Amino acid sequence: MALTETPMQAEKARTIFEKSKAGRRAAALPDAGVPEQPLAELIPENLLRAEPPRLPEISEPEIVRHYNRLSRRNFDLDTGFYPLGSCTMKHNPRLNERVAALPGHARLHPAQDPKRAQGALELMWLLQESLSEICGLPHVSLQPSAGSHGELAGLLLTRAYHADRGEERTKVLAPDTSHGTNPASVTMAGYEVVKVATNDRGGVEMDDLRAKLAENADEVACLMLTNPNTLGVFDENIAEIASLIHDAGGTLYYDGANLNAVMGHSRPGDMGFDIVHVNLHKSFSQPHGGGGPGAGPIAVSDRIEPYLPRPQVVRREGSNGHGPSFDLDHDRPKSIGRLRGFQGNFGVFVRSYAYILSLGGDGLTEASETAVLNANYLKALLAKGRAGRHLPIAFDRHCMHEFVLSGKPMKRELGLATLDLAKRLLDYGFHPPTVYFPLLVDEALMVEPTETEAKETLDAFAEAIEQILAEAEDNPDLAKNAPYTTPVRRLDEVKATRKPVVRQRLR
Amino acid sequence: MTRYTSATPDDRQEMLDAIGVGSAAELFEQIPEPLRLGRPLALPDGMSEAEVYERLRELSERNASAEEQVCFVGAGMYDHYVPAIVDAITSRSEFLTPYTPYQPEISQGGLQVMFEFQTAMSELTGLPVSNAALYEGPSALASAGYLAIGATKRKRFVISRGVHPHSRETLRTYAVGYGAEVVEVGLEGGLTDAAALAGAVDGETAAVFLQSPNFLGAVEDVEALGAAAKEHGALLVVACDPMTLGILKSPGECGADIALGEGQPLGNRLDFGGPSFGFFCATEEQIRRMPGRIAGETEDVDGRRGFVLSLQTREQHIRREKATNNICTAQALNALGAMVHLAWLGRHGFRELGELLVRRTAYARERLTAVNGVELLHEAPVAREFAVRLDAPVDKVLQRIAERGIAAGYPLGRDYPEFEDGLLVAITERRTKEQIDELADALGAAIAAERGGDAGTDQATEATIAEGVA
Numbered sequence: 001m002a003l004t005e006t007p008m009q010a011e012k013a014r015t016i017f018e019k020s021k022a023g024r025r026a027a028a029l030p031d032a033g034v035p036e037q038p039l040a041e042l043i044p045e046n047l048l049r050a051e052p053p054r055l056p057e058i059s060e061p062e063i064v065r066h067y068n069r070l071s072r073r074n075f076d077l078d079t080g081f082y083p084l085g086s087c088t089m090k091h092n093p094r095l096n097e098r099v100a101a102l103p104g105h106a107r108l109h110p111a112q113d114p115k116r117a118q119g120a121l122e123l124m125w126l127l128q129e130s131l132s133e134i135c136g137l138p139h140v141s142l143q144p145s146a147g148s149h150g151e152l153a154g155l156l157l158t159r160a161y162h163a164d165r166g167e168e169r170t171k172v173l174a175p176d177t178s179h180g181t182n183p184a185s186v187t188m189a190g191y192e193v194v195k196v197a198t199n200d201r202g203g204v205e206m207d208d209l210r211a212k213l214a215e216n217a218d219e220v221a222c223l224m225l226t227n228p229n230t231l232g233v234f235d236e237n238i239a240e241i242a243s244l245i246h247d248a249g250g251t252l253y254y255d256g257a258n259l260n261a262v263m264g265h266s267r268p269g270d271m272g273f274d275i276v277h278v279n280l281h282k283s284f285s286q287p288h289g290g291g292g293p294g295a296g297p298i299a300v301s302d303r304i305e306p307y308l309p310r311p312q313v314v315r316r317e318g319s320n321g322h323g324p325s326f327d328l329d330h331d332r333p334k335s336i337g338r339l340r341g342f343q344g345n346f347g348v349f350v351r352s353y354a355y356i357l358s359l360g361g362d363g364l365t366e367a368s369e370t371a372v373l374n375a376n377y378l379k380a381l382l383a384k385g386r387a388g389r390h391l392p393i394a395f396d397r398h399c400m401h402e403f404v405l406s407g408k409p410m411k412r413e414l415g416l417a418t419l420d421l422a423k424r425l426l427d428y429g430f431h432p433p434t435v436y437f438p439l440l441v442d443e444a445l446m447v448e449p450t451e452t453e454a455k456e457t458l459d460a461f462a463e464a465i466e467q468i469l470a471e472a473e474d475n476p477d478l479a480k481n482a483p484y485t486t487p488v489r490r491l492d493e494v495k496a497t498r499k500p501v502v503r504q505r506l507r
Numbered sequence: 508m509t510r511y512t513s514a515t516p517d518d519r520q521e522m523l524d525a526i527g528v529g530s531a532a533e534l535f536e537q538i539p540e541p542l543r544l545g546r547p548l549a550l551p552d553g554m555s556e557a558e559v560y561e562r563l564r565e566l567s568e569r570n571a572s573a574e575e576q577v578c579f580v581g582a583g584m585y586d587h588y589v590p591a592i593v594d595a596i597t598s599r600s601e602f603l604t605p606y607t608p609y610q611p612e613i614s615q616g617g618l619q620v621m622f623e624f625q626t627a628m629s630e631l632t633g634l635p636v637s638n639a640a641l642y643e644g645p646s647a648l649a650s651a652g653y654l655a656i657g658a659t660k661r662k663r664f665v666i667s668r669g670v671h672p673h674s675r676e677t678l679r680t681y682a683v684g685y686g687a688e689v690v691e692v693g694l695e696g697g698l699t700d701a702a703a704l705a706g707a708v709d710g711e712t713a714a715v716f717l718q719s720p721n722f723l724g725a726v727e728d729v730e731a732l733g734a735a736a737k738e739h740g741a742l743l744v745v746a747c748d749p750m751t752l753g754i755l756k757s758p759g760e761c762g763a764d765i766a767l768g769e770g771q772p773l774g775n776r777l778d779f780g781g782p783s784f785g786f787f788c789a790t791e792e793q794i795r796r797m798p799g800r801i802a803g804e805t806e807d808v809d810g811r812r813g814f815v816l817s818l819q820t821r822e823q824h825i826r827r828e829k830a831t832n833n834i835c836t837a838q839a840l841n842a843l844g845a846m847v848h849l850a851w852l853g854r855h856g857f858r859e860l861g862e863l864l865v866r867r868t869a870y871a872r873e874r875l876t877a878v879n880g881v882e883l884l885h886e887a888p889v890a891r892e893f894a895v896r897l898d899a900p901v902d903k904v905l906q907r908i909a910e911r912g913i914a915a916g917y918p919l920g921r922d923y924p925e926f927e928d929g930l931l932v933a934i935t936e937r938r939t940k941e942q943i944d945e946l947a948d949a950l951g952a953a954i955a956a957e958r959g960g961d962a963g964t965d966q967a968t969e970a971t972i973a974e975g976v977a
Contacts, residue, residue: 053857055852073615079600184823492808502622
């Protein structure tokens, strides 16, 4: 392939600090309007800073140009297909941004007297009620800031639940297909992970589960599961799994990263789960922001409720002809306590509640149905032709909202690693699927199209895969050296880790 | 009503045919029948965009925001002016809608922003390593506890009572999980009791946690207090308000191993408490124990400068149960807002803003304590927030002042039983001299009314407010 540098590639990356020029500025500040006492008369000199931090000196037009140009070096969901498995890259409605920016939301101080924040508390309560219905569990805390924060909350709840019963348990079971956050949260919560094997249908290997429960009798605090799991399949044995865990005295935790598959179709609470986290930035349309913000509310069963984080949003019935009111309940003696400052990522709650109102119960059900239809359709397209030969599905059955392909034959037959395919997809204008996860599948590619995508997009993606594989039959180096058209080409990640440069050296 | 999907009935049929099933329902048959919901969700039907907007607007109008009330409430989040370019840049879809930058070749914009943000936070805190942001302040502090246990192999924390109550409680919540003991050291004259702190730190202490300015607004002598940590080989963790770092000596200069805090004052709106971001900076020694994403500079195959997620072997998706933290999705967009705000303020504007805060705060402190029934809660130096004692029930005084359209401050009794009569007052560049004067008048009138027993309208007011009329 002829390597002609694109205009964006030719543009050398310069940071805003490098664009700084002494004497330039953007901010115009108001006058203090009060006596101009020397600082050292107000704060002892030894606590003061000698020199201001070396922030850039730059004008407003230059700031705007800098960040707009930088933005063009990003791929984004609004521009193209983003089938990143387990991430649920669905459309981010701009209505939600508009209502979140209303001054009554955006400029509401978190310590405002609850009597003067009734709209915000009611909104939070309504969101709790909605998530409770969707999850099939009676109580919700909105406090956790993201999915992994919800996991930590769930494990701390489990610890509190057992402690209250005079038990101390030390182990948490998780399948070998689990998200990396699961075992990381287990360690943070002071437990030890015990891995459970996967069966030939992609579900929990029941014999292994029974064996692990027997080996660790009275030690198992919890089983963490995703259902549908990270292979995109629904574990049909979930009811039996739930009773095994409950009989062993453990709690059952639902990693809600894949909830987008089942909204209105099946509920974690009805499956027997005690604790569920919901990623509002996945199923409920909060934009991902290039790595947050999100929110990870948890829904729990009655027996877990006493331990929920505080404060908890509550609704109080009115008296003397007044309507109900809403409050923050801090008086929760068995609570695990706070997990963060104030009440949670309220701006995210506004967006997700607006999304739930827009779709309604029927719309959410339809969203999940379309997500599953899109995934199965794309899976069917990729079962044909070259993809079918080189990239077989890891577990050949109907999937839910995502599916996992194995690049093992592709690597053997064409010399192309999954990473190469992913990088070549960039030249075709697609964000690649999640790669090398789950770990159980060799050269894995995890594809989640979401309900957002039109049939034409799915067709074009399948066509791109087909073309890349066809190219590779003639010239595997094409993909191995890809991408060619992106703002930068393959980056040296080893160097970045061996000798990390994590900030600009300033003069 | 609004569906945000594109599949037409014809599309659906073609897709079902390609899959080889008769209906989408067949795809859900892998869910055992007893576990299928079998009824519609008990939620209202969908609404049109205009209807949703009206519903949300109606809810928002039942909140008394800083748009309509003059806000002197701080306590960790502040009503700063967020410049318009922050909204313009953070709402660009290229920043708003991508995922975490797992494919660096098409994520250079976001990665470079992280790198710039890390550079800026390193400058502010005087520490060489910054991550690309955590959830918010209090959980960032709890994450520092987890790091300290890994670094020192000790399991005891000493924390000043001057640290934000939410941070102290969050640390306790997390500590139950990773099995650490938390010892609290009290305040003396608004500042951490230095003798008590020195006595509390021992050879088993993993970390000492301070905050400056502390929750009562007082600027701590971190360097002097930190000596106890240094003596016993404990990490010194300092929570700080980034808006004061243009004028106050940086935590790094004061000997902190870790500096962290609530980032909201930089480029983020109040949002009733979130989303904002937590910043987290440390010494080089801790770089491989840091929580969260870190962008690093590197080169592509043709030698072009580029950025990647660096040191990923710390992280959950690689290290799983051995990860230094479980964090995945954090607050990248909020960190971008901070970076744009910092660039807008610039090297000199940032310092000038700090000076403005100190001067107006000094004025407000003097003006308020001249009011009959108001006295200083402590005399320690302050930067942008200060505490006073009221000679009348604080809640009732706040109630009266609220009726004049002013949120007078944060009642300290919420978190400090020993300061039941305390009020914490915060100043931003939005709080003018005139507003401060008005607060002083309102405070005087409210205290006088309460002392005079003029509480006649209280019950009616309570009832009106309970209905949510702000």
